[in-house]
Amino acid sequence: MSALAHEKVWLERTVFNDAERKYYESKSKVQVPLALTQSSLANEVAKARQHIKNSLECMDSVATLAGAPNPEIANRLDRLEKENTSLKKTIDDLSNLIISLQVRVETLESTSKSSIEIPKPTSTTAPVTKTEDSDDGVDLFGSDDEEENEAAAKLREERLAAYNAKKAKKPVLIAKSNIILDVKPWDDETDMTAMEQAVRQITTDGLLWGAAKLVPLAYGIHKLQISCVVEDDKVSIDWLTEEIEKLEDFVQSVDIAAFNKV
Numbered sequence: 001m002s003a004l005a006h007e008k009v010w011l012e013r014t015v016f017n018d019a020e021r022k023y024y025e026s027k028s029k030v031q032v033p034l035a036l037t038q039s040s041l042a043n044e045v046a047k048a049r050q051h052i053k054n055s056l057e058c059m060d061s062v063a064t065l066a067g068a069p070n071p072e073i074a075n076r077l078d079r080l081e082k083e084n085t086s087l088k089k090t091i092d093d094l095s096n097l098i099i100s101l102q103v104r105v106e107t108l109e110s111t112s113k114s115s116i117e118i119p120k121p122t123s124t125t126a127p128v129t130k131t132e133d134s135d136d137g138v139d140l141f142g143s144d145d146e147e148e149n150e151a152a153a154k155l156r157e158e159r160l161a162a163y164n165a166k167k168a169k170k171p172v173l174i175a176k177s178n179i180i181l182d183v184k185p186w187d188d189e190t191d192m193t194a195m196e197q198a199v200r201q202i203t204t205d206g207l208l209w210g211a212a213k214l215v216p217l218a219y220g221i222h223k224l225q226i227s228c229v230v231e232d233d234k235v236s237i238d239w240l241t242e243e244i245e246k247l248e249d250f251v252q253s254v255d256i257a258a259f260n261k262v
Helices: 013-067 071-115 142-169 192-200 237-245
Strands: 176-185 207-218 221-231 251-261
Touching: 071 251, 176 192, 176 237, 192 207, 192 221, 221 237, 237 251
Parallel strands: none
Antiparallel strands: 176 221, 176 251, 207 221
């Protein structure tokens, strides 16, 4: 009892109650930041999850766009296919027309040859009968027969001359060919306009240059597609190809894209 007499816990109860209250308040203040820290960490995790989700959706959208066809490229391909089909049809029509013209020309030539015939001289005289006189042997009808033969020979020569003159006036068909050449440059830096001018400067008798256009190959490189008409007897295709390939500053190679008889 003497020991408890010196204790002031019961005498200063309010002081101890305040101390106990402050103790628990300080303890609760320490626990509040920990809860806030856990809440902040949860928010960060949620934000990270949302970011990953958005990234995955963006990648799906990119993959979808990559797999989807490009309408501009599809339209260009369709247009090129239509132009190719139209060009093939035009070439087939021209080939059929040329064949029909050749058949017609051959028919006309055979008809003209058969219609022009040299008539054989007809003799209107009766067979010559020679009467020989036993005394002097004189042919009484020999002079008349010679005159008629001379007249028939003269008539035949006149008709031959007329036929030869008519044949000489007939126009002679000149064999020609329509050629389309593909002239390929070295690279995409080649001046295609200068190359076309250089090709057109190749001239000779029987050579006529036609239309030209640039046709895309790959990687920005274009080839020069140019047409020409040549007379077969005057211009050789090998000679023309070699002359174009001599333009080494512009030309890498020359190919024949189409060849038709005119």
